[in-house]
Amino acid sequence: MTAPAAPVTRPRATPDPSASPAPVRRRSKPSLHGTLSKVIIALIVIVQVYPLAWLFITSLRTEHDFATGDPFALPKAVTFDNYARAFETGNLGMNILNSFIVTMGANLLIVLLGMMAAYALQVLGFRFSKFVRILFLIGIIVPVQIALVPLFIDYSSINLLDTYPSMIIPLAGFALPMSIYLFSSFFEYIPRETYEAASLDGAGPYRIFGLITLPLSVNTVVTVVLVNSIFIWNDFIFANTFVLSEELKTIPLGLQNYIGAMGKTDWTATFAAVCVTITPLLLVFLVLNKAMIQGLESGATKG
Amino acid sequence: MLPNRSRLSVLVFLLPPLLLYGVAVLFPILQSLFLSFFSWNGISDMQFVGLANYVRMLTGDDIFWRSFFNALGYLAICLVLQLGGALLVASLLTSMRRGRELIKTLYLLPAVISTVAIAFLFVRIYSLEPVGLLNQLLHWIGLGALERPWLSDINSVLAAVSAPEGWRFTGLYMLIIYAALLSVPQELEEAARLDGASRWQLFTKIRFPHIMPVWITTTIMATTYGLRGFDIPYLMTNGGPGQSSELLTTYMYKTAFTSTDFGYASTIAVFIVVECLVAVGLILFMLKRKADA
Numbered sequence: 001m002t003a004p005a006a007p008v009t010r011p012r013a014t015p016d017p018s019a020s021p022a023p024v025r026r027r028s029k030p031s032l033h034g035t036l037s038k039v040i041i042a043l044i045v046i047v048q049v050y051p052l053a054w055l056f057i058t059s060l061r062t063e064h065d066f067a068t069g070d071p072f073a074l075p076k077a078v079t080f081d082n083y084a085r086a087f088e089t090g091n092l093g094m095n096i097l098n099s100f101i102v103t104m105g106a107n108l109l110i111v112l113l114g115m116m117a118a119y120a121l122q123v124l125g126f127r128f129s130k131f132v133r134i135l136f137l138i139g140i141i142v143p144v145q146i147a148l149v150p151l152f153i154d155y156s157s158i159n160l161l162d163t164y165p166s167m168i169i170p171l172a173g174f175a176l177p178m179s180i181y182l183f184s185s186f187f188e189y190i191p192r193e194t195y196e197a198a199s200l201d202g203a204g205p206y207r208i209f210g211l212i213t214l215p216l217s218v219n220t221v222v223t224v225v226l227v228n229s230i231f232i233w234n235d236f237i238f239a240n241t242f243v244l245s246e247e248l249k250t251i252p253l254g255l256q257n258y259i260g261a262m263g264k265t266d267w268t269a270t271f272a273a274v275c276v277t278i279t280p281l282l283l284v285f286l287v288l289n290k291a292m293i294q295g296l297e298s299g300a301t302k303g
Numbered sequence: 304m305l306p307n308r309s310r311l312s313v314l315v316f317l318l319p320p321l322l323l324y325g326v327a328v329l330f331p332i333l334q335s336l337f338l339s340f341f342s343w344n345g346i347s348d349m350q351f352v353g354l355a356n357y358v359r360m361l362t363g364d365d366i367f368w369r370s371f372f373n374a375l376g377y378l379a380i381c382l383v384l385q386l387g388g389a390l391l392v393a394s395l396l397t398s399m400r401r402g403r404e405l406i407k408t409l410y411l412l413p414a415v416i417s418t419v420a421i422a423f424l425f426v427r428i429y430s431l432e433p434v435g436l437l438n439q440l441l442h443w444i445g446l447g448a449l450e451r452p453w454l455s456d457i458n459s460v461l462a463a464v465s466a467p468e469g470w471r472f473t474g475l476y477m478l479i480i481y482a483a484l485l486s487v488p489q490e491l492e493e494a495a496r497l498d499g500a501s502r503w504q505l506f507t508k509i510r511f512p513h514i515m516p517v518w519i520t521t522t523i524m525a526t527t528y529g530l531r532g533f534d535i536p537y538l539m540t541n542g543g544p545g546q547s548s549e550l551l552t553t554y555m556y557k558t559a560f561t562s563t564d565f566g567y568a569s570t571i572a573v574f575i576v577v578e579c580l581v582a583v584g585l586i587l588f589m590l591k592r593k594a595d596a
Contacts, residue, residue, distance in 0.1 A: 051413075117317060147335075150338065150569075230414065234416070
C-alpha cells in the first residue's frame with residue numbers, strides 16, 4: 001500500500017516464476033511439498049471465504065430453519081422474504097445513496113487535492129518541500145481517533161454536525177497523505193524532458209498540469225479511488241460520531257438499525273441487508289481488482 | 304523543478320490540500336494536546352488542570368491499564384494472524400502454477416466488507432444458542448468440551464474480538480508480501496538450490512532477507528492499524544463483559560461521548576498517538592540493530 005500504481009504497460013522487474021521453464025522432474029511427479037502447499041492454501045482460502053458464503057446462504061434461509069437447523073447445512077427451502085423484510089425494516093435505499101454521496105465527495109477531494117499537492121511537491125519543487133512531506137507523513141501514522149473530540153467540538157460550534165461535509169472532511173483529510181504519496185511516486189516516472197519540451201513551447205505550470213500530468217495519471221487515479229472507496233464506503237467511526245439524524249445515515253450506521261431492542265435481532269433479514277449493502281462495492285472490486293492488485297504489488301516491490 | 308514556474312503557482316497547488324489537511328488532521332492533533340490539560344464536559348467552563356489528567360491516567364485509573372494491556376493482546380493476535388498468515392500464504396503461492404489470481408482475489412475479499420457487517424457475521428459465528436459455526440465445528444471434530452459463548456466468556460472474549468480484524472486484512476498484507484517475494488532474483492535462488500540448500504534455508508537465508516524492507520513496511524502498517532483498532536470490538540461487545548475486551552480506543556470513545564469528559568478523553572487520545580509513534584520507533588530500532596549485527 002506504500003506506492004504508486006505503475007502504468008500497466010511497465011514491464012515487471014522480474015519474470016513471473018511460472019513463466020520460466022520449471023525443472024522437468026517437478027512437472028512429471030508432483031512433490032509432497034507441492035501437494036501439501038495446495039492443501040494448506042485451500043484450507044486457508046476456505047477459512048477466508050466460507051464465512052462470506054455462509055452469510056449469503058443464511059440470507060436465503062427461512063427464519064425457522066435458521067433458528068433450529070444445523071448452521072452448516074444447506075437451507076431446506078430458499079426464500080427471498082428476508083430481502084423484502086430488510087427493505088421494510090431500514091432505509092436501505094437512503095443509506096446506500098448517502099454512502100454514495102460521501103464516497104464520491106471524499107474521493108473527489110482526495111484525487112484533486114492529492115494530485116495538486118503531489119504536483120507541487122514532486123514537479124514544481126520548492127524550498128520547504130521536505131518539511132511539507134513530513135507534515136503529510138504524520139497523517140499516515142496518527143490514528144483517526146485523535147480527531148474525534150476536537151472535530152466534534154469544532155463542528156458543533158460552527159453547526160457542521162450532522163451534515164455530509166462533517167463526514168467528508170475528515171475522511172478526505174486522513175486519506176490525503178497516502179494519495180499524495182501514490183501520486184508523487186507516479187509523477188517521478190514522467191520524464192523531465194516532457195516538461196522541458198512543453199516549457200519551451202511556452203506552457204506554464206497550469207497548462208502542464210492540465211495537459212500532461214493529469215491525463216497521464218489515469219491509472220493512478222483508479223488505484224487511489226478504489227483503495228480509498230473501500231475505506232470510505234465502510235467508514236463507521238466518523239459517521240457514528242458526527243451524524244445523528246436518520247436521513248444522513250450511511251450504510252454502516254443503517255445496518256445497526258437491524259439490531260432490535262433487548263438484543264433481539266431479525267438475523268436473516270439483517271444478513272439479507274448486509275448482502276445488499278456489500279454488493280455494490282464487491283462488484284466494483286471484482287471488476288477492477290486486477291488494477292488494484294497490480295497497484296498494490298508494484299508499490300510493494302519498491303518498498 | 305519546472306523551468307518557468309512561479310512562486311504563486313506553487314502556492315496555488317499547495318494551499319488547498321494543506322488547508323483541508325490542516326483543518327481535518329493537523330489542527331485537531333494540536334487541539335487534542337491542548338484539551339488534554341483541561342477538565343471540560345462540553346457545557347460548563349473549561350478548567351485548566353495542568354498535568355492532572357495525565358497523573359490520573361497513569362496512576363489512578365485501573366480501567367486505563369486494563370484497556371492498555373487488552374490493546375496489546377489485541378495487537379498481538381492481529382499481528383500473528385495478519386503477518387504470519389500473509390507470509391505463509393504468500394510463500395506457498397509462489398510455488399503454485401495455476402489459480403494464483405483467483406486465490407489473491409478471494410483472499411482479499413473480506414477487506415472489502417464493512418466492519419459492521421463483519422461484526423454481525425462474527426457474532427453469529429461465535430454464538431452458542433442457536434449454535435454458530437465455530438461451536439458446531441468444535442463439536443464435529445470432537446472438541447465439544449471447548450464449546451462456549453465466545454463473546455460472553457471473559458476468558459475468550461478478547462481473542463474473539465481480535466480474530467475478525469486479523470481475518471479481515473490478511474489478504475492485503477499477503478498481496479504486498481507476495482509481490483515482494485516475486486522480486487527475489489531467480490538466479491540467487493537457483494544458485495543456492497544447486498549448492499544443496501533446503502527449502503527452509505532458501506527461505507531464511509535468501510528470500511526473507513531479500514524482502515526485509517517490505518516486511519518492515521508491512522509490520523509498521525499492521526502495528527499502527529492494530530493499535531487504532533476500534534470498530535469490531537466496539538460493535539461486538541462494546542468493551543464488555545465488564546472491561547474484558549475494552550481497548551484504549553473504545554475506552555477513549557466512551558469517555559468522550561458517553562461520559563462527555565472531553566479533557567480526559569483527549570489525554571487518552573494523546574496517549575494512543577504516542578503509543579503509535581513509540582511502536583513505529585521501536586520496530587525501526589529493533590530491525591536496524593538486527594541489520595547491523
